[in-house]
Amino acid sequence: MEVAKRLEKFQKSRETINNLKDGIINLGRGFPNFDGPEFIKEAAIQAIRDGKNQYARGSGVPELNIAIADRFRKDTGLPIDPDNEVTVTNGCLEAFAATVLGLINPGDEVILFSPLYDSYEGNLAMAGAKIVSIPLQAPNFAIPIQKLKSIVSRSTRAIVINTPHNPTGKMFSLGELNAIASLCIENDVLVFADEVYHKLAFDVEHISIASLPGMFERTVTMNSLAKTFSLTGWKIGWAIAPSHLTWGLRQAHSFITFSNATPLQCAAAVALRAPESYYVELKRDYRAKRAILVEGLKAVGFKVFPPDGTFFVLADHTPFGLENDVAFCEYLLKEVGVLAIPCSVFCLNPEEGKNLVRFVFCKDDETLRVAVERMKEKLRK
Numbered sequence: 501m502e503v504a505k506r507l508e509k510f511q512k513s514r515e516t517i518n519n520l521k522d523g524i525i526n527l528g529r530g531f532p533n534f535d536g537p538e539f540i541k542e543a544a545i546q547a548i549r550d551g552k553n554q555y556a557r558g559s560g561v562p563e564l565n566i567a568i569a570d571r572f573r574k575d576t577g578l579p580i581d582p583d584n585e586v587t588v589t590n591g592c593l594e595a596f597a598a599t600v601l602g603l604i605n606p607g608d609e610v611i612l613f614s615p616l617y618d619s620y621e622g623n624l625a626m627a628g629a630k631i632v633s634i635p636l637q638a639p640n641f642a643i644p645i646q647k648l649k650s651i652v653s654r655s656t657r658a659i660v661i662n663t664p665h666n667p668t669g670k671m672f673s674l675g676e677l678n679a680i681a682s683l684c685i686e687n688d689v690l691v692f693a694d695e696v697y698h699k700l701a702f703d704v705e706h707i708s709i710a711s712l713p714g715m716f717e718r719t720v721t722m723n724s725l726a727k728t729f730s731l732t733g734w735k736i737g738w739a740i741a742p743s744h745l746t747w748g749l750r751q752a753h754s755f756i757t758f759s760n761a762t763p764l765q766c767a768a769a770v771a772l773r774a775p776e777s778y779y780v781e782l783k784r785d786y787r788a789k790r791a792i793l794v795e796g797l798k799a800v801g802f803k804v805f806p807p808d809g810t811f812f813v814l815a816d817h818t819p820f821g822l823e824n825d826v827a828f829c830e831y832l833l834k835e836v837g838v839l840a841i842p843c844s845v846f847c848l849n850p851e852e853g854k855n856l857v858r859f860v861f862c863k864d865d866e867t868l869r870v871a872v873e874r875m876k877e878k879l880r881k
């Protein structure tokens with residue numbers, strides 16, 4: 501009951517987003533308004549025609565597990581065992597849920613950096629974890645290493661990291677990752693690393709914490725097809741972890757979804773074999789979108805925190821004089837016709853996010869330009 505109450509606030513904000521009136525420009529929710537690549541959609545259609553329509557192996561269709569392992573080796577240099585160290589899940593979100601439900605006992609302490617992707621809190625509440633949150637602050641959202649050092653102890657079970665980071669667009673630096681790694685090794689702590697935006701790293705190289713010395717054996721790395729291939733509705737994700745951690749998360753996975761859509765998994769294997777040029781073009785297109793939105797928001801009068809990665813931008817709304825982020829977003833929706841998300845929904849302590857709002861740029865260039873024009877016209881300082 502207590503958990504259900506904690507989760508209620510997420511349902512309400514999702515309902516608002518799902519019931520938008522016609523004509524509202526949705527720069528709120530993180531899904532593209534353009535489609536995924538033809539070659540992947542064709543592969544799914546072909547798989548359906550080829551009769552790949554029955555339950556898949558619980559840990560994933562073998563060809564997809566192999567493609568995930570190959571991609572991970574290319575990205576990190578780590579050779580992994582596709583059968584015993586890769587688990588296909590219902591998106592990155594289920595990878596996180598299975599990890600938490602499989603590896604966290606009630607009362608275990610888990611450290612989160614706030615603001616954070618909202619489902620972490622829900623999943624950790626379901627597992628009965630004791631959440632300890634560390635705020636990240638504008639302008640650079642750096643990890644307060646001294647504070648982290650004072651909190652991590654032998655009673656810490658896990659640290660959750662998300663790089664590139666939703667909603668700030670921050671990318672964890674090598675120095676920050678090394679500091680987290682040495683604390684984890686010293687105190688025997690696990691890392692749950694959500695890397696769903698790893699191919700949307702614009703200015704800084706993405707580093708998987710699992711690739712640092714001594715870290716693979718204590719890390720679950722999570723990812724999915726959603727953002728890299730503009731296929732958020734497919735919900736094909738995965739968790740990569742050493743076999744002793746994989747065993748735990750698979751126990752939970754087998755009672756959450758057991759297995760996921762077979763033909764989409766076959767197509768995901770094709771997606772992960774995309775040539776490197778695909779990723780180069782993806783980044784080029786998103787860089788251009790980031791420029792349109794960041795420069796546009798500055799011209800409107802926001803103080804903007806340009807992201808190093810992801811497709812999110814945080815902006816300080818206080819020049820417009822509204823009481824807080826929720827009041828600002830309500831005004832923006834009703835009077836301007838643009839949806840943004842109040843940053844306080846991503847914070848365990850809502851006070852921390854009250855000056856900021858999150859916009860997305862996973863929309864076609866014209867939509868981004870029209871949204872900026874609307875704000876220029878109708879938002880008064």
Ligand SMILES: Cc1ncc(COP(=O)(O)O)c(C=O)c1O
Pocket residue numbers: 530590591592593594617662666694696723724725726732735736737
């Ligand atoms: C940080 C983060 N992790 C996970 C997800 C969910 O990924 P999927 O759709 O693959 O479950 C999202 C979606 O917005 C996200 O922002």
